[in-house]
Amino acid sequence: MTAPGTDPENDTPASTPRMSRRTRHWLVGAGLTALAATLGITLAVRGGATPACAAPPSGNTVHKGKASFYDAGRSGGNCSFPGPPADRLYVALGSSQYSKGAACGSYLDVTGPKGTVRVMVMDQCGGCGPTKIDLSTEAFTRIADRSQGIASVTYRAALNPPLDGGLTFRIKGGASQWWFAVQVGNHGNPLRSVEAKGTSGGFRKAIRQTDNYWTVEGGLGPGPFSIKVTDVYGHRATATGIRMVTKQVQRSTVSLVSPATPSSSPSPSPPASPSAPSSPSAAPPSPAPTATVEALAGPAPLGSARC
Secondary structure: OOOOEEEOOOOOOOOOOOOOOOHHHHHHHHHHHHHHHHHHEEEEEEHOOOOOOOOOOOOOOOOEEEEEEOOOOOOOOHHHEEEEEEOOOOEEEEHHHHHHHHHOHHHHHHHEOOOOEEEEEEEEEOOOOOOEEEHHHHHHHHHHOHOOEEEEEEEEOOOOOOOOOEEEEEOOOEOOOOEEEEEOOOEEEEEEEEEEEEOOOOOEEEEEOOOOOOEEEEOOOOOOOEEEEEEEEOHHHHHHHOOOEEOEEEEEEOOOOOOOOOOOOOOOOOOOOOOOOOOOOOOOOOOOOOEEEEEEEOOOOOOOOOO
16 A cells, blocks of 8 residues: 555655656666766776877977987988988977877977977887977987986977978889879978879879878879878968889979078077079989969968867
8 A cells, every 4th residue: 555645656756757767768878878988088098099189289389398319310210201300300209299190390499408409300209298209319419418318398389490492202112103102391380281193183182191101092193293282381382293203302392381481489590591593413304393382371270179
């Protein structure tokens, strides 16, 4: 016998709205889903998954961290460059800022106890956290005493760094008319996209690989090729006459950013000198690639992650 004012089915006060069995099951399922999502995020973090906002340093953001040093020898690092820069001022970044090769070929201004040095991103540092960087020995000694081993630093992207010469292109060994793979160099800012086409058809989007090559499955024919390059700030240039010659650096005539464009850095930089005339050395067997600047944009990165 039930007490007055109660529901005979569940012994709850009759005045209380009864929750349906379907609603109760939905709430339990939602709770389990939320728990699973939380556990999934925790496991992803503990497992070292790439952060959702992984991206190379860009814009005016100043990063604070630690710097150590190493010697890459004659290697071009994880960026697969033919070798280190001539001045041997380079840096390796942790996985989040290396961003699967997206930082390759860009530049950082790093400031330490003794001053500031500009370095090119050439490598990935396997043991570096989000704000730990690994400088070349030559770069480290410019901003700290080598005996320190590790130094506190700040660093930021070098915006539109003036560079000698124009964009460079290097076709990967093993590439052919059926599989296109090119490395773009001497661009200064991080790259956003690369598109390429052969002698017929339109431009096709190339896919960035972790070894700093851009590939087009199915190939683009035997060439020559036109290659459209866009950096994260919207600067865009198209080079033409790129030949199917593997493992050789092919130089174009124009940069993404004019060498006269001032660089934004923590310390004053010497003014860029005008482009020098071509060297009187012997001409290459075929015309050098040419490039035309197609568009310019402002200093804010396009589609930058907001964490």
